[in-house]
Amino acid sequence: MVKNFKKHFEKSVNENPYLMMLVLRTTPLENGYSPAELLMGRKLRTNLPMAKKSLMPKIPEAEDIRRKELEYGTIKRNIMTSIIELKTFKNLNLDKTSGLLTKDPMGG
Secondary structure: OHHHHHHHHHHHHOOOHHHHHHHHHOOOOOOOHHHHHHHHHOOOOOOOOHHHHHHHHOOHHHHHHHHHHHHHHHHHHHHHHHHHHHHHHHOEEOOOOOOOOEEEEOOO
C-alpha cells in the first residue's frame, strides 16, 4: 500500500495530490470493498458519475468480508502452487518415442 501511494504521489506532484488520495481510497481491495467503504460504511463521491443510491450508508457484513478474503487467499494459494509445479517441470523433456519425461541435461 505504501509503495502504491509513493508511486502515485510522485506521478501527481504537478496535479492535485488530494484527487490521487481520493482515487486510492475509493479503489476496491481484494474483498470487493474500498478502504473508505470499510472505514465509513459508504462509498465516497468521486468525479465519476454514480447513482445516489450507492452513496447511501451501508455497513458491509463482517462475514461477507471474511468469506471474500478467504476466497482471495485460496485463489492466490492455488496460483502459487501452480507456479511452483511449473517450475518443477521446467527442466523436463518429453521423449516422443517412449512418451516418458526425461530430465534435460543442459538445465534449460
